[in-house]
Amino acid sequence: MRLLSKLARKCQLLYACQPLTSHRDILQRSQEAWQSLPSWLRVIPSSASGAEWGPICHISLYFQYNHFLLERTMVRRFHRSNVKLCHIARDLLQLTLGIIAQKEEVGGDASWVVSQTVLGFSTRMLMRAGRSHNLDCLPLGCSRWNFCSTARPAYDRLIIFPDLKLYRI
């Protein structure tokens, strides 16, 4: 029994020392995968148009969200600085707001659901970062509209004012 537990411990250590993938490796493969997509699939919301923009923007959102998950793993598991993660979360939020803005114009329930989910993650991340860096607000830009939102730690959700085209955290 003791021998078995020793063996299990050895296997665990061996597995720990030989990770199948690394951060840099995943990042590189992600970039290669994005570049390998046909150009018509590599579209961001600000440049998308027509009724088919929703599904295309999902692809962009999927890849960006992967990037977010990867950096969040690095921060949580390997205690890396969260500065890069904040930038990614902000880009993700910007992309998501772009999709929501498009949705209001052309519709698309699936896009709405996905973007709302991602919106929750990225917003929460930014608010946490705001708290940890003792910031009152975090500026958020959106390429589509030149408005500015502020992330206030006191609020626990994002408030959207579609009429005013204003998003506030």
Add this chain to the structure above:
Amino acid sequence: MQLPLDISDSCLSLPHDQLEAMVNLLDASGWNQVPSIRGPALMRACLICDMLREDILELALTTVPQNGDAIAQ
């Protein structure tokens, strides 16, 4: 993992020669060269993304050894 080809399900029931003609329209990577938003193209792109996500999950579940930086690199 081999990705599915960017052809619609309805093409799969075509006669062999027509199916072959459809496959010949694809590029070397298996993407349809006609830019059109179809299910297969999106599923293919999502699958690529999901494979990367699986690697991220694997990284997240990896036991952190003393020299965690080695993995992080």
